[in-house]
Amino acid sequence: MLPELKLYNTLTRQREAFAPLDPKLVRMYVCGPTVYDLAHIGNARPVIVFDLVYRLLRHLYGPSHVKYVRNITDVDDKINARAAQEYPGLDLNEAIAKVTFSTEAQFHDDLEALGVLHPDVEPRATEHIAEMRDLIERLVASGHAYVAEDHVLFSVPSMPDYGRLSNRPLEDMIAGARVDVAPYKRDAMDFVLWKPSKIGEPGWPSPSGIAVPGRPGWHIECSAMSWKHLGETFDIHGGGIDLVFPHHENELAQSRCAFHTGVMAKLWMHNGFLQVEGEKMSKSLGNFVTIRDLLADWPGDVLRLNMLKTHYRQPIDWTVKGLEESARTLEQWFDIATTEAHPRPAPAVLEALCDDLNTPKAIAEMHALKDHAGKKALAGTLAFLGFEPARLAAWSAAHAPVLAISEQEIESRIAERIAARRNRDFAASDRIRDELLAQGVALKDNKDGSTTWEAKR
């Protein structure tokens, strides 16, 4: 008997029992990266969190009954700016291709190290321009959008319940507006669906009779890609909490008005923000931490556990101390879970995860497995959660501290020490132990009388 899955829905501000629209196919869309720079640890949070949601759904509904779409946004002003900066001599479109291609490859390498499964579909925005145009024309035709000065704008007042996701009544937003309003907007809240391309910028034939080439606004790509791969409505839409407004609010407005539906996704999930050593991560503070940097010092599995130690909706403070603790925990678990893995996660862990992805509770349950005869269950749970001893071992081998002493020498010194202890020459015995420690080798005298060693971290 599987536990009932309950998830917190940003749209309703409460936990709800999850029931897919189509019981034969659970559909989830998560906003992926805009590929203009190395992914930082804050970007890793939604990727890891929703990877776990994906694993959980596959377990509950069967792997062939879940479709997970995570996009790559490869058209964006930040990309254009980066491309122009990195490759000043190159044609802008070629430069953009270089930036997006290499950034995407790096992103995939990072995720591989973090134990993240591939989504079922990973669409790129530039491959869905036709769907975007189609959506825009539907919106214009139904009066939800209009053309002005070669732009297409979404008419926010045309949607009576705009603002429901972010819980911002229209009046409040207008009152709090602090940005100059473009003159071609009918309403201050209207947002861009399509805009004209400047010379040299990427451009595509425009919709709605606009003569000049253009490019999509920020939000339309996700409406287009989720439609193409998941349909007009689907089950779960995820991302970071910073995306709730305006990105998700506007996505939702576009899709619902284009398809005349009451919902876009039934359930909206948002992960909390991440800070580094108690401070907001920013380039000016110099605490901007990329996944790549972290992987130089820590195995991906440790980063993964560190991320899951905090409940996904809570703010997380990313610290070296926390990483050290996670590394130790993972090491202990892998030391214990050496037996054949159970094919399923431990029931108590599954139950915790079904309770709005309560990973801290799940981790506590794993500690309980350690204490009892739960080795096989622990191994199975670790595998289920995406932790892989082989990957960890590979990282450790690649990053092992260089010892100035060979393994044979270590073994012979251990033998020497055993002999000294047998003769009760403890001065000699302790000297050997200290010398090895100074060389980075820590000895362990086990209960069975044997002595083993490990490289000191």
Add this chain to the structure above:
RNA sequence: GGCCACGUGGCGGAGUGGUUACGCAGCGGACUGCAAAUCCGCGUACGGGGGUUCGAUUCCCUCCGUGGCCUCCA
């Protein structure tokens, strides 16, 4: 200024209207020639103030603190 979230023991971090979270660190014990590793055991908590209640860390109000968002790159 508007909207929202968070504030738990030395640290990390769940949860709950009235019984132990859990982990790390610490302390005590076992083991050890002594340590380390390992095993067993132990302790301290719910930001301030008010209210509701027989009873609040848990609900309400308020204050303080921390953080996020407030769009077309301004």
